[in-house]
Amino acid sequence: MNYSTKWIKVSRDELLKDLAEKIKPSRYQHVLRVEQTAIELAKANQVDIEKASIAALMHDYAKDYPLDEMKALAQQYWNYPLLNEAGGNIWHGFAAATIAKQDYGITDKDILDAIAVHTIGWHAMTPLMSVIFIADYIEPGRNFPGVETVRQITQQSLDQAVGYKLTHNIQYLLQQQQPLFLPTIEFYNQWIKNNMV
């Protein structure tokens, strides 16, 4: 894909070259698969495919950064007290959004937020945010129990897939006796409210 200069100031090839230096090879392959899935989901859900490609390629950009650097970058994107107590699994999305803004001149809030909240979801998900949230979950390399079910749900409704991922993420954290991030719970509550029969 050839990027216009509308959303990002580098070409896709330049972005890929940078990315290969920032993340480990297995993650690089994951990111390419997320991009592929994100483009498919974008087409099926009337989302701009260039925006989907950019957000997908950027989403894990900071995941192999040292934790202190990742955290500092994340806090530049979102000055929220509870973020301080979260961990790398939450910080890396916000950190990548800061990098997208500062180093790649991305200003589109939809792209930036889709990168930022790709692990936690948000109380007001745009279609692009949902595309990245789900592409990361069902890209062809994923093989957790139930992934085929989510792939089928996604074909019928992206929003239902969002609810599925969200609920299962919270269940997983409970099983692992891990803390829950309050904004994720607020988003879950919002989702339930929107989908109540």
Next chain:
Amino acid sequence: MNYSTKWIKVSRDELLKDLAEKIKPSRYQHVLRVEQTAIELAKANQVDIEKASIAALMHDYAKDYPLDEMKALAQQYWNYPLLNEAGGNIWHGFAAATIAKQDYGITDKDILDAIAVHTIGWHAMTPLMSVIFIADYIEPGRNFPGVETVRQITQQSLDQAVGYKLTHNIQYLLQQQQPLFLPTIEFYNQWIKNNMV
């Protein structure tokens, strides 16, 4: 048990008589079993058994009240915006605490809070609060899958039983696609933090 006049201005018999008029017979039997279990747990955990009896007998006092009345009473106890959006399952504890205060002259914060939060838990559980929280969960009439496990855990550690109930309550709400009450999540996070190895 004969109550002193230290915590409540009526006798146990008078409280039971009132209670029988307020809640349906099957619930009345449940409340008596919660009291019995609460007294056992109080003895095992160095908690005042009179306080345990009072809190146990009062905990479901408002559960058969009309929802609008229950909600208004709950909000008198806790002026918290999110309480407004909760439901009867959360309101009835806070409503009972208001009744305990207004109609029975109970002023002891520990008793009142143990009644108030018996379904949701709290970020700073006192031993009495834990006793009521767990007695309600494992009284002899309870027969959900896993109740025997919780009874065994309780014998070893009341606090571990609190964590078990809390985690399973959240899991149940997720399975039922019900909203999660944020203070319960904050309490869960606090419990996890306190119990991290």
